[in-house]
Amino acid sequence: MANPHVELTADIATSAAEGATATTARSILDPQSSILQYVLHLADNDLILAQRLGEWVGKGPVLEEDIASTNVGLDLLGQARLWLAYAGEIDGRSEDQLAYFRESVDFRNLLIVEQPNDDYADTIARQYLFDQWHVLLLAELATSRDGRIASIAAKALTEVRYHVERSSGWVIRLGDGTELSHRRMQAAIDALWMYTGEMFTPGADERELIDAGIAADVEALHGPWLADLRSVFAEATLSVPDDAWMQGTRGRGGKQGVHTEHLSHLLAEMQALPRTYPGAVW
Amino acid sequence: MNEDRTTRADETASTIWKALAGVADPEIPVVSIVELGIVRDVRCSDDECVVTLTPTYSGCPAMRVIESDVRSALARVTDRPLRVVTALTPPWSSDAVAPEARRKLAAAGIAPPGDASRIQFHREAVRCPNCGSTRTGEIARFGSTACKAQYRCRDCLEPFDYFKPH
Numbered sequence: 405m406a407n408p409h410v411e412l413t414a415d416i417a418t419s420a421a422e423g424a425t426a427t428t429a430r431s432i433l434d435p436q437s438s439i440l441q442y443v444l445h446l447a448d449n450d451l452i453l454a455q456r457l458g459e460w461v462g463k464g465p466v467l468e469e470d471i472a473s474t475n476v477g478l479d480l481l482g483q484a485r486l487w488l489a490y491a492g493e494i495d496g497r498s499e500d501q502l503a504y505f506r507e508s509v510d511f512r513n514l515l516i517v518e519q520p521n522d523d524y525a526d527t528i529a530r531q532y533l534f535d536q537w538h539v540l541l542l543a544e545l546a547t548s549r550d551g552r553i554a555s556i557a558a559k560a561l562t563e564v565r566y567h568v569e570r571s572s573g574w575v576i577r578l579g580d581g582t583e584l585s586h587r588r589m590q591a592a593i594d595a596l597w598m599y600t601g602e603m604f605t606p607g608a609d610e611r612e613l614i615d616a617g618i619a620a621d622v623e624a625l626h627g628p629w630l631a632d633l634r635s636v637f638a639e640a641t642l643s644v645p646d647d648a649w650m651q652g653t654r655g656r657g658g659k660q661g662v663h664t665e666h667l668s669h670l671l672a673e674m675q676a677l678p679r680t681y682p683g684a685v686w
Numbered sequence: 687m688n689e690d691r692t693t694r695a696d697e698t699a700s701t702i703w704k705a706l707a708g709v710a711d712p713e714i715p716v717v718s719i720v721e722l723g724i725v726r727d728v729r730c731s732d733d734e735c736v737v738t739l740t741p742t743y744s745g746c747p748a749m750r751v752i753e754s755d756v757r758s759a760l761a762r763v764t765d766r767p768l769r770v771v772t773a774l775t776p777p778w779s780s781d782a783v784a785p786e787a788r789r790k791l792a793a794a795g796i797a798p799p800g801d802a803s804r805i806q807f808h809r810e811a812v813r814c815p816n817c818g819s820t821r822t823g824e825i826a827r828f829g830s831t832a833c834k835a836q837y838r839c840r841d842c843l844e845p846f847d848y849f850k851p852h
Contacts, residue, residue, distance in 0.1 A: 469826075472826060472827055480745070482746065555774045555775040559775075559777040570827045
């Protein structure tokens with residue numbers, strides 16, 4: 405396989421020889437750098453979930469929810485673009501190249517966001533479990549030592565606070581609704597629970613970023629997340645599942661590019677147009 | 687420093703602010719982008735003018751249209767090269783919506799935003815822009831654009847848009 409980064413590496417060597425510091429060259433140009441992977445992780449969570457929510461366009465259970473799901477998706481898509489623009493500045497590719505011309509092994513999103521929409525309880529469960537994590541994550545990242553990460557996170561946080569209000573409201577309404585809605589809501593939470601462990605498991609390269617004050621310490625978010633979740637579930641009359649097998653927590657998960665089969669199907673649809681008509685514009 | 691030049695640059699910036707005050711928001715055309723707090727800064731030098739915009743929402747689809755409207759409005763008042771840049775920090779808040787714009791929103795049937803520092807905004811009383819009653823309730827968290835929610839009035843029974851506190 406041709407390595408598109410070979411020339412970059414040569415450039416680093418040249419600029420280092422010319423007096424530029426090697427550390428600067430690495431953090432700016434090394435395409436494998438941990439910060440790039442981390443920013444892609446943040447971008448891909450938003451991008452993939454936005455695509456999933458977009459699948460509800462025209463098919464929402466009621467008009468208001470059709471609009472709500474896709475508006476949340478639109479916010480996430482906007483956030484994904486901000487992260488991808490930053491990632492692109494680090495590794496030299498454009499937003500569109502990163503979104504449309506990477507393969508599933510290159511995506512760094514959490515496994516939970518690529519799970520299918522299924523029925524509306526599944527969609528809401530996925531959204532709430534993610535939103536409740538996302539809002540805590542962004543609050544931490546808003547004080548990141550990386551100024552760019554901090555400014556994007558602060559912007560996204562204002563939007564995601566609204567998302568979690570809505571999704572927690574639906575968890576309560578469906579959980580504490582009819583016998584049928586309660587049963588479906590609980591089943592959806594139970595089915596997705598095995599994807600929640602990954603949210604609190606840092607990747608191998610993430611540790612150095614956490615120590616440097618750049619990335620959020622996701623392990624430390626678990627307690628607050630569970631506390632928030634317990635209070636919502638109590639109001640929703642839902643039970644918190646027991647922790648059992650957690651998918652993607654042993655160094656083989658979304659952050660390492662090891663995805664469930666659902667991601668490739670999603671990407672096939674999302675990437676079809678730009679791959680069929682490269683450079684197409686409206 | 688050449689004072690004449692500085693003065694000329696300031697005059698240009700002031701002309702530009704006036705022109706921007708005439709650029710309507712593409713989705714809520716009763717208010718201008720300046721009144722909404724989308725224009726952060728205007729700076730002119732001899733060589734160029736830089737206009738700094740901030741998005742209301744990250745995914746707001748109107749941003750591209752706003753940028754192109756800004757370019758065409760400014761092309762009519764200055765021949766200096768124009769650069770439009772986007773700033774995220776501090777994040778835009780509906781608290782930046784000018785008082786005059788709030789009156790215009792209400793007159794157009796859109797309830798103006800409440801205090802954004804109150805996060806659980808849907809529990810506050812929203813005044814119906816049609817009859818003034820505060821016996822209103824949320825229909826849906828999202829409305830016709832990213833920045834609005836749908837409400838209804840229990841007195842005059844009219845549905846209306848509420849500009850979300852954000």
